Amino acid sequence: MKSMSTTSDQNNAAHATLLNNTVLHENDLIKKAKSQFSYHKDVLNTFESYRQCVLHNELITDVGRKFFLTELHNLHTNFKRVLNYAAEHNKFRDQNLPTIGPLIICGVARTGTTLLYNLLACDPNCRAPLFTDMMIDVVPPIARSDSIEQKRRIDILNSPSQETEQLTSNFIQIAACHPYFPNEEDCHILRQAGCFPLFTLISDNEDSDAESWIRNEMNKGYAYDYHETFVRMLNSVDAPKSHWLLKTPYHAFYLDELLRHYPNALLIMTHRSLDEVLPSWCSLASVAANGHFDAMNSISRDRITKRCYQSMDKSIECIMKFRTCQNGGVDQSRKNMFDITYDNVMKNPIGVVHQIYDYFNLQWSNEFEIAMNNWLLENPQGKHSRHKYTLSKFGFNQEDIQARYADYTKVFLSSTFSHNQSSSTN
Template identity: 60%
Template sequence: MSTTSDQTTNDHSNDTVLHEDDLTEQAKNQFVYHSDILRTFESYRQSVLCNEYITPIVEHNEIFNQNLPTIGPLVVCGFARTGTTLLYNLLACDPNCRVPLFTDMSVEIVSPIPRSDSIGQKRRLDLLKSPQQENEQLSDVLIRIAASRAHFDIEEDSFILRQAGYFCMSILLSDDEDDTSESWIRKEMNKDYVYDYHETFLRMLNTVDMPKSHWLLKSPIHIFSFDKLLQHYPNALLIMTHRQLDEVLPSSCCLTLATVG
């Protein structure tokens, strides 16, 4: 499938859009769901290009003049279900470190606020909870997930990567087939822009609530891109957790079953 330049919407000559005309009639007839796939790609494209965190950063680019702490970040990057969340929460007890909050990364299009702003933090958390409580089916799923993975105020920084369009289902063990989309995401997809965005977002948080010592991060996704992670954070300190495979697999299956219902 080829790509063409889209100059019809907002005159963004550098935008790349997938069109149905790029498919042959044979492909359209054989893959009747092609329109759904194209719409999905377009949705991802729009979510990345229209990311409204980026505009305020350009307008207030003083964030790039403030350096991140010289220590770290300290990154917990073991495989999922190996005790990373427990370790992450224990390390977060250090009052000299700073950990991204769930409300830092999951409330759309808002400026960062310090942890000390308890009223603002509660307001953002209430905004996140209200639609979940209205959706009875989703609430049931969240209850099942909580039995396998408790919810905490702090959260892993994979939420930052998702904002840049990097959706990697790293919790699953891969069959390592070269033709799978997961394999392409892990091995072929250029991750430079993802970690460019990650560093920009972290700098934005750093301007309003800098740690006394270091940032603490955690995501199993980082194991697929150590080279990119270390390019952006050359002082990073990595922690790899380990657990017996016969314990990891049942734990992963339990969480997956809770998620899919």
């Protein structure tokens, strides 16, 4: 049997190796990339600040610490590889994106966006980023038709590691809240540029000012410079016949920046009663944190609830500022915007997609409709277990939430607004 001192020495050595292997640097970022993409320093500083949070938070387990540090290292490595590729192949940055769109789902989290996104991705004429595009060997970019290389990347994704095996039960719980699909949201692109709003959940600073960390996140407009570079890179090898399809709740924080980079964007905004959204979001965040912390004690749980609440406040504030006139009504001059409710998506998902295509004058096809029906048959609600949550678990009550977000509810969830949206597509 090994002595305790030997085991301790081995643990210390393993910890030192981990720290050395996950040190963030720019030694492999070529001079041309540094010159063309000046924001590389901002991204490095952001990732280093996240890294320090991971190192100093004593509640994170050894498995969780290794997971977070490795994740940060991989994101930054992908970022540098893309910048190097873009600097050496800069002609693709001058190539035009499709004249239509992109079609972008930018609603608040937990409002049916994942279901809608996967149905819209069934259109053979559109192109949504694959998870392997964004996370596995990001350069050189490859076409979806390259079956050999696609299989190799999928095999890498599915190959187990010691850390993923230790977190398997946690991943299963996350899948019940938010299933994984081949077409994933483009937050994975933004994360490579250090735009990762809820990473502050791991901060060791209990009293971090809400306005400060949210403002810091919202000042990362350069993340959309990187986002556009990444999409153009994918477009250079596998452009869609019609339009790109994108989706992440992060976009709600950056709607003006989003349109600056994609002026032809067609925006879909999903809405749901926030007394259902908030506990669902807190539940997902809690489940995601479970495998990485010693225990989901009251401090951790309260921090998650607080951060989710703060983030929701800012998200709703950004949406209201972007969407409403001085009199508080919806700005009808925005013709590139289509609103839908969670209830309508769940009741008639293909019908809602049809409304979207009619509104934006996109081409419908029988092949598209058949693919959506097949997807729904293969992915029934509850396939990955049921996501259960309550208001009381996180200290919420319906009256407080309704009062807090009364203006948003009046504008986007009133019966009059829902009727107007239905009428606009008839």
